[in-house]
Amino acid sequence: MKKLWKKMVLVLVVVLGVSMLAGCGNNAGEEKQKDTQKDTQEVGNKGNQDDPETEPKSLTRLGLAIPSTALFFEAEANQAKKFCDENGIELITVIADNDATKQHDQIEDLISKGCEAIVIVQVDKDAILSSLESCKEAGVYTICCGRQPADMTNCDVFVSANNEKMCEMAVESMLEGADVAGIDKLKVVEFVGKLSDQNAVERDDYFKQYAEASGRIEIVAEVASEWNQDTAYSRFSDVYNSLNGDFNAIYLPADSYITAAASVLQENNDWGSEGEENYRIITGIDGSSTAYQYIMDGYMYSTINSDAHEFINASINAAMSLVAGETCDDVVEPVLLTVRNQEIEEYGDKLYGIAYMDK
Amino acid sequence: MEKKQVKGKVFRVKEYPVLLAIAVLIILMSVFIPDFMTSRNITNLFIQMSIYGIAMVGLVFALIGGGIDLSLASNAMISSIMCATVMTKFPAAGAVGGIIVGMLVGAGIGALNGLIAAKFGVNPFIGTISMQLFLNGFGVVFTNGATLSGLPSSFTAIGKLKISVIPVVVIIMFVFYAVGHYVTRKTAFGRKLYAAGTNPEAARMVGIPVVKVRMLSFIICGFCASVAGMVSMAKLTAVSANPSSDLFLDTLCASIIGGASLSGGKGNIAGAAFGVLLLSLISNGVNLLGIDRNMTLVIKGIIILIAIILDLSKGKEKVKKIAAKKRSAESAV
Numbered sequence: 068m069k070k071l072w073k074k075m076v077l078v079l080v081v082v083l084g085v086s087m088l089a090g091c092g093n094n095a096g097e098e099k100q101k102d103t104q105k106d107t108q109e110v111g112n113k114g115n116q117d118d119p120e121t122e123p124k125s126l127t128r129l130g131l132a133i134p135s136t137a138l139f140f141e142a143e144a145n146q147a148k149k150f151c152d153e154n155g156i157e158l159i160t161v162i163a164d165n166d167a168t169k170q171h172d173q174i175e176d177l178i179s180k181g182c183e184a185i186v187i188v189q190v191d192k193d194a195i196l197s198s199l200e201s202c203k204e205a206g207v208y209t210i211c212c213g214r215q216p217a218d219m220t221n222c223d224v225f226v227s228a229n230n231e232k233m234c235e236m237a238v239e240s241m242l243e244g245a246d247v248a249g250i251d252k253l254k255v256v257e258f259v260g261k262l263s264d265q266n267a268v269e270r271d272d273y274f275k276q277y278a279e280a281s282g283r284i285e286i287v288a289e290v291a292s293e294w295n296q297d298t299a300y301s302r303f304s305d306v307y308n309s310l311n312g313d314f315n316a317i318y319l320p321a322d323s324y325i326t327a328a329a330s331v332l333q334e335n336n337d338w339g340s341e342g343e344e345n346y347r348i349i350t351g352i353d354g355s356s357t358a359y360q361y362i363m364d365g366y367m368y369s370t371i372n373s374d375a376h377e378f379i380n381a382s383i384n385a386a387m388s389l390v391a392g393e394t395c396d397d398v399v400e401p402v403l404l405t406v407r408n409q410e411i412e413e414y415g416d417k418l419y420g421i422a423y424m425d426k
Numbered sequence: 427m428e429k430k431q432v433k434g435k436v437f438r439v440k441e442y443p444v445l446l447a448i449a450v451l452i453i454l455m456s457v458f459i460p461d462f463m464t465s466r467n468i469t470n471l472f473i474q475m476s477i478y479g480i481a482m483v484g485l486v487f488a489l490i491g492g493g494i495d496l497s498l499a500s501n502a503m504i505s506s507i508m509c510a511t512v513m514t515k516f517p518a519a520g521a522v523g524g525i526i527v528g529m530l531v532g533a534g535i536g537a538l539n540g541l542i543a544a545k546f547g548v549n550p551f552i553g554t555i556s557m558q559l560f561l562n563g564f565g566v567v568f569t570n571g572a573t574l575s576g577l578p579s580s581f582t583a584i585g586k587l588k589i590s591v592i593p594v595v596v597i598i599m600f601v602f603y604a605v606g607h608y609v610t611r612k613t614a615f616g617r618k619l620y621a622a623g624t625n626p627e628a629a630r631m632v633g634i635p636v637v638k639v640r641m642l643s644f645i646i647c648g649f650c651a652s653v654a655g656m657v658s659m660a661k662l663t664a665v666s667a668n669p670s671s672d673l674f675l676d677t678l679c680a681s682i683i684g685g686a687s688l689s690g691g692k693g694n695i696a697g698a699a700f701g702v703l704l705l706s707l708i709s710n711g712v713n714l715l716g717i718d719r720n721m722t723l724v725i726k727g728i729i730i731l732i733a734i735i736l737d738l739s740k741g742k743e744k745v746k747k748i749a750a751k752k753r754s755a756e757s758a759v
Contacts, residue, residue, distance in 0.1 A: 159716035166671040168658050172474045176713035179467035193575035193664035197585070205466075217575060262571030 126390040129383065130177035130185035130207075131160045132170055137294075138323055138355050140188060142375035142419055143212070147186070150383050165264075167194035174198040177207075184208035184386035186379070192217045192265050208389040212382040213373075214265060219397070224385040226378055227400045230266060233371045234273035237350050238281055240405045241316055244348040244368035245283070248341075253348065254287045254314040256306060258324050261294040270320035270352060278318075287314050292324055299327040304334075312337050312345075319351035322358035322370050329366065340365035354406055356423035362408055369407045376419040377401040443736075444683055444700040451707050459714045465591075467710070472596045473661070475706045477654045477670075479599040479699060482677040483606035484536075484650025486698050488550075489681055490610065491643035492623040492690025493543050496554040497535065499673035500561035501648055502655025505532040506665040507565055509656050510574040513581060521581035528656050529649060535561070536648020540641030558669075565667030575664040585660035595657050602650065606695040619643055624691030676705055679726050682733045704729070 131147050133140040144160050151158035159180060163170035167190040177185050178201060185207055189195035192215065199221035202209045209221065213228035245253050257274060260267025278284035288306045292299035312335060317328055328349065332338040339345035342365075351358050354372030361367035381399045388395040404410065406418065415421060455462040481498060488495045495501070509528030512519050519527075535557065542553035587594040610616040621629040622636045630636050654673070659665045682688075683704060684697025705726065712722045 157716075159713075161713055161716075164671045165668065167662055167664075167666065167668065168477065168670050169672060171662055172470075172709070173713055175470045175474070176467075176710060179464060179470055180461045180714050180716075191573050191662075191664065191666055191668070193573040194662040194666070196575075197582075197661060197663045217573075262566055264571075265573075268571055 124183075124390050124392065126154075126156050126183055126383075126387045128157045128159070128180070128182050129386055130174070130180070130182035131158060132163065132174055132177065132185060133160065133188045134163050134170065134190045135165050136162060137321075138357075138423070139321075139353050139375050142423065143188065143379045146376040146379045146419070147383065150380060154383075154387070156383075156387075163190050165190055167191040170195070171198050175201060178202060178205045182207060183390050184210060186210045186212050186382040186386060188212045189214050189216060189265075196221070208386060210382045210385050210389075213378055223389055223397075224382070224395055225398045226381045226385065227398055228266075228373050228378065229400065229403065230269035231273045232403055233352050233373060234270060235277050236371045236403060236405050237274060237318060237352060237369075238277040238284065240369040240371070240407075241318065241348050241350045242281060242283060244350065245316070248346065248348060250315055250348070251283070253284045253316040255284055255316040255318050256288050256290060256303070256310070256314050257286050257318045258290045258292050258299060258303070258320060258328070260292060260320050262291075264294060267294065267320060274318055274320070284316075292327070294321070296323070296327050299324050300330055303327055303331045307331050307335060307337075314347070316348040316350075319349065322351035322353040322355040325349065325351060325357055325361050325367060329361070338366070341368075354404070354418060354420050356420040359406070359411055359418070359420050359424060362406065363411060365408075369405055372404040372406045372410075372418060372420070374401060374404075374419045376422075444697065444704055448700060448704050448707065451704070451711070455707065455711050455714075459711065461714055462711070467714070469591070469593060471706055471710050472599075473593050474710070475702050476593075476595040476599040477658045477661075478673065478676050478680065478706065479702045480602045480657060481651050481654035481673055482680050482698050482702050483602045483695060484647035484654075485674075485677045486606065486681050486684070486686055486693045486695055487610070487619065487643040487650075488647040489686040489688070490619050490623045490691065490693045491640045492626065493540075493550040493640060493644060493647075494554065494678075494688065495536070495539055495644065495647045495651070496551065496674060497539060497557035497561055498554075498647065498651045498677065499669040499671075500558045500565070501532055501535045501651040502658065502673060503565055503665070503667060503669040504535065504561045504655075505529070505652030506655035506659040507569060507574060507667065509652075510577055510659060510665050513578055514574065514576055517578070521578050521584075524581065525656060528652050532652020532655070533645050533649040536645040536651070537641065539648065540644030543644065544637045544640035562667070562669060565669075569667045571667065573664050573666040577659070577663055582660055582663045584657065585663070595661070598653070598657060602653070603695055603699050610693075610695060615639070615642070620691055622690075675726075677702075679730050680705055682730055 161173035170190045195216050199209055203221040208223045210224045211222045212226045216222050259271050290303045290306050337345045349367040351370045354370050358370040378401055385395050505528040508531045509524040512527045513524035539554050542548045543550040618634045618639045621634055622639045626636045680701030681698045683701030686693030708725050
């Protein structure tokens with residue numbers, strides 16, 4: 068029995084080896100993929116009008132590489148699926164768990180899978196460059212969504228999430244909130260994301276820059292959240308105790324941290340809505356459903372809405388244009404919007420976060 | 427007795443289920459995923475394996491010696507950061523200088539782990555998890571959260587170069603496999619390591635320097651982690667203070683699949699290498715099929731559980747056999 072078992076395994080190993088060797092020689096699929104994209108690029112370069120007989124290519128298989136399952140990225144993934152289903156595009160989504168090496172491997176797999184274009188929300192602006200280069204070599208279009216790579220050479224389209232603009236808008240909105248509440252100087256507790264994350268660094272740097280320029284904002288403490296709710300909660304607890312609650316505003320680089328902030332303030336009986344004595348000006352970034360809820364309840368002043376759905380729609384539209392050989396802007400900037408109570412009432416379902424609210 | 431235990435064929439009966447699983451998986455993937463059997467994907471698969479394969483070799487050494495290194499991924503990150511710092515801040519040192527510093531840092535961290543676990547007797551779980559926390563924090567402080575890039579092309583070439591059709595990183599992985607296999611199976615150190623991991627007290631009584639041997643296993647683990655980190659950096663052409671989320675778990679999983687035991691004294695490089703291949707195939711298949719990536723975790727969890735249960739049941743069988751032998755010997759007397 069043991070001998071038979073050994074023989075079986077040996078046969079399988081031989082089959083395995085032979086098939087792998089055969090695989091190494093099988094380039095037919097890849098050649099076809101390259102040829103398709105070469106044709107597409109040629110069509111694109113020439114322009115469709117020159118040759119009426121040339122059929123424009125259409126996007127059939129799209130890759131989406133996102134860094135994590137954070138609410139914003141999940142909203143992007145959901146919208147991508149909806150968009151692709153409606154347009155008959157096969158979508159393959161990979162999630163890197165904030166690991167640049169893993170994202171690199173996943174993008175290589177998407178190229179192997181024959182994706183004609185890949186929408187990338189990168190983990191790291193530098194580490195993504197080698198993946199962009201691989202895509203370029205394989206003739207796969209790349210659309211960098213929301214995060215700009217360190218070098219744009221191999222990125223076909225950048226759908227820009229302008230962190231600087233968001234921070235500027237956040238500061239403006241906080242000051243407006245202060246004016247409404249009759250506060251002259253704002254003592255702000257600033258939540259900070261994980262400092263090895265590009266968005267966290269930019270949302271920290273630009274906020275400080277615009278806050279200082281305003282002359283009315285003093286950052287009295289920072290909460291290093293590490294992009295983690297539990298960490299944010301415990302560190303904000305410490306900050307609250309050390310300041311003895313002496314601050315009148317909170318800046319959140321991602322809306323989801325409102326829950327950690329609210330928990331700490333509630334525990335200290337220092338949680339008030341608009342008009343109450345312990346009301347604080349709280350402004351976040353993202354435009355998530357959680358933030359909308361707190362805004363509607365009067366506890367949060369505003370959020371800077373960078374619409375996840377709009378980002379992904381713009382990215383897939385760009386991918387479709389590129390594959391079809393149409394011209395496309397190198398940089399696409401979805402509209403940013405400061406969302407307060409009145410905007411939620413005005414725009415309603417048009418705001419992406421509304422779709423994720425508990426109705 | 428010990429000699430008999432560690433000598434043997436490269437493939438042992440223990441590896442056959444893993445080989446079978448690999449073969450079945452390859453056949454299934456070839457049939458159901460048209461893009462699987464392409465030269466690009468097979469090359470990708472092996473390149474992706476290389477980082478895990480190299481790190482696995484070190485972890486198997488630590489596991490055989492009765493230890494474990496939870497700081498493996500953080501060590502890989504810090505070594506790469508140091509390597510990158512040397513290459514970018516001191517260009518005269520070049521890629522070779524950076525690589526040497528990276529290796530020294532990795533081995534040094536391994537030595538510290540060894541000192542904590544083997545010399546001071548701190549449980550390796552606690553010792554190395556403390557090291558992991560320290561390294562993660564230190565990495566962010568040292569780099570100020572920034573990504574280090576602008577590495578010399580002589581270094582980044584390692585991630586791209588091919589000899590004939592085989593990527594250099596894959597060759598590096600196979601060199602580590604070969605050396606690791608040789609050291610564990612054919613050298614006196616390998617035999618001492620198995621002995622120290624199986625029963626440290628008995629090993630000490632027969633004159634094996636258990637502390638030294640176990641320390642060395644941690645140093646090897648740290649060294650391999652540093653090389654894995656630098657290979658990853660060469661691939662990505664950048665590094666940040668963000669340790670790989672999968673490196674430790676996947677290498678541990680592969681080692682256990684390959685027959686290593688958390689209680690020490692067991693494990694072999696060939697088996698663990700097949701473990702790495704199996705896990706890489708699963709990840710590759712999940713990506714190619716576009717399946718929810720959480721399925722990878724589910725599958726890995728199931729595989730580890732099966733491997734541990736098989737290991738435990740084999741251990742029980744062994745104990746029963748020894749007891750039966752003992753009884754028959756006693757009755758004969």
